[in-house]
Amino acid sequence: EVQLVESGGGLVQPGRSLRLSCAASGFTFDDYAMHWVRQAPGKGLEWVSGISWNSGSIGYADSVKGRFTISRDNAKNSLYLQMNSLRAEDTALYYCANPTSDYWGQGTLVTVSS
Amino acid sequence: DIQMTQSPSSLSASVGDRVTITCQASQDISNYLNWYQQKPGKAPKLLIYDASNLETGVPSRFSGSGSGTDFTFTISSLQPEDIATYYCQQYDNLPPRYTFGQGTKLEIK
Numbered sequence: 001e002v003q004l005v006e007s008g009g010g011l012v013q014p015g016r017s018l019r020l021s022c023a024a025s026g027f028t029f030d031d032y033a034m035h036w037v038r039q040a041p042g043k044g045l046e047w048v049s050g051i052s053w054n055s056g057s058i059g060y061a062d063s064v065k066g067r068f069t070i071s072r073d074n075a076k077n078s079l080y081l082q083m084n085s086l087r088a089e090d091t092a093l094y095y096c097a098n099p100t101s102d103y104w105g106q107g108t109l110v111t112v113s114s
Numbered sequence: 115d116i117q118m119t120q121s122p123s124s125l126s127a128s129v130g131d132r133v134t135i136t137c138q139a140s141q142d143i144s145n146y147l148n149w150y151q152q153k154p155g156k157a158p159k160l161l162i163y164d165a166s167n168l169e170t171g172v173p174s175r176f177s178g179s180g181s182g183t184d185f186t187f188t189i190s191s192l193q194p195e196d197i198a199t200y201y202c203q204q205y206d207n208l209p210p211r212y213t214f215g216q217g218t219k220l221e222i223k
Contacts, residue, residue: 033210044217045150045158045201050210059209062115095157099212100148100205102169104157 002026002103004096009108012086020108022079022096027103030054030074035099036081038092039107048094049081064090086112116140120202120215126223133189135218137202142182149178149187150201152217158201162187197222 008020020036035050049060049070058070069082079096093107117140127133137147145165150158160169162178165185175190189196202215 033207035210035212037212044199045152045203045214047212047214050212052208052210057209059206059211097157099150099158099160099203100163102160106157 004103004105006094006096006105006108009094009110011111011113013114014087014112016086017082017084018086018110020081020083020094020096020110022105024077024079024096027101029077032098032101032103034072034079035097036070036079037095037097037099038090038110039095040089040092043092046092051079083110086110088112116143116204116206116213118202118204118213118215120218122218123216124219124221126221127192128223129192129194131192133192133196133220135187135200135202137180137185137187137215139183139185139204143204145181146205147178147180147185148203148205149176150203151196151198152201153198161200192220192222194222196220 003025005023012018033052036048038046038048051058051070051072067085071080091112093109095107096105119138121136147165149162151161152158161172161176166178177188179186200218204213
């Protein structure tokens with residue numbers, strides 16, 4: 001059974017940093033590109049960032065470019081998102097996912113507020 | 115960047131109705147388009163991949179069509195359990211990048 005378990009969310013002040021983690025199991029992690037997708041409360045889905053299987057190709061949404069960094073450790077079956085200079089508009093539920101394979105975690109909530 | 119315009123943003127229909135949602139890309143995306151269903155408090159669920167292919171286990175009342183810039187998602191006979199928000203999504207592989215439509219909230223009349 002595929003499992004993606006996110007962690008690291010919480011309440012953080014504007015301008016501070018947070019690192020999200022995602023532990024994967026039940027599939028061959030290093031065969032797949034992985035992504036972070038977020039959903040602000042009551043809003044739609046927004047793709048945040050994606051990374052190829054070997055970390056050789058990385059993409060970011062314009063809204064997070066220069067502030068967020070995606071990475072992965074295939075030896076640990078783990079995906080990460082380093083979020084710096086957080087803003088109120090980054091408040092959302094963050095999903096670790098491979099959407100085209102229909103692999104989704106349960107999400108971890110990030111709240112940016114003073 | 116590719117923009118995806120999904121319409122309508124909300125839709126009210128009766129059980130048994132045929133429901134159609136459209137999605138337009140700002141440039142040619144071939145068939146690199148998926149459709150997802152999201153119920154409240156749940157992660158999205160893939161229904162249609164590559165514009166017209168039904169994901170395994172998804173009821174046949176769901177279908178998709180289109181290529182290039184114009185795409186359509188159809189529920190042939192609306193069921194009460196279909197109440198959800200539906201999203202189209204364009205994807206690129208190099209670099210890995212997705213763009214979601216704004217979503218269509220489907221309600222029962």
